Amino acid sequence: DGGITQSPKYLFRKEGQNVTLSCEQNLNHDAMYWYRQDPGQGLRLIYYSQIVNDFQKGDIAEGYSVSREKKESFPLTVTSAQKNPTAFYLCASSSLDGNNEQFFGPGTRLTVL
Amino acid sequence: DAKTTQPTSMDCAEGRAANLPCNHSTISGNEYVYWYRQIHSQGPQYIIHGLKNNETNEMASLIITEDRKSSTLILPHATLRDTAVYYCIVRPPYNFNKFYFGSGTKLNVKP
Secondary structure, eight states: OOOEEEEOSEEEEOTTOOEEEEEEEOSOOSEEEEEEEOTTOOEEEEEEEEETTEEEEOTTOTTEEEOOSBTTBOOEEEOTTOSOOOEEEEEEEEOSSTTOOOEEOOOEEEEEO | OOOOBOOSEEEEETTSOEEEEEEOTTOOTTOEEEEEEEOTTSOOEEEEEESSSOEEOSSOEEEEOTTSSEEEEEESSOOGGGOEEEEEEEEOTTOTTOOOOOSOEEEEEEO
């Protein structure tokens, strides 16, 4: 089945530690995205990538980093510089067609203790 | 970029049609209207999108007013599994960083 996988579903880390969230897609999509969602809120864009080895900052990139070494993979690292990292993180992908919809993964819930 | 306004919450009886409104009075001529939904603690699910014509698929219908300043998502026979937050988004084509998910409408389908 085609789709987007994120792992793990739940992640616990101590304050001050970097943590990397995985996102893989087999939809052959060129574009990939990372969003953050806080309780009761909408989604906010962290980073996005339209092509391998290239990515752009979204609205809330501070304290996060990404890489795009393969078309299928777009891992997100939450660094110790992120002041409030506890949140629900969502990965998405899309084609580069003009009116493309985004397909979302199941999300990773990160809790920093 | 056009912004959207949606009611915070709505109730619907199971088996009835659910009509979810969205106001996008500042929409530009080339901006599409998208609808997504998010069931609790899951990733958003694409429902439907359109530019100016009404659209229908197996999940829902999208009615866009002639002036394009508002739209309505219709779930023809709501079930308990349709309980979710529904997001209305407007976005110009080829702008890959312009999917703005606001707070959406929490639809409660009741037996």
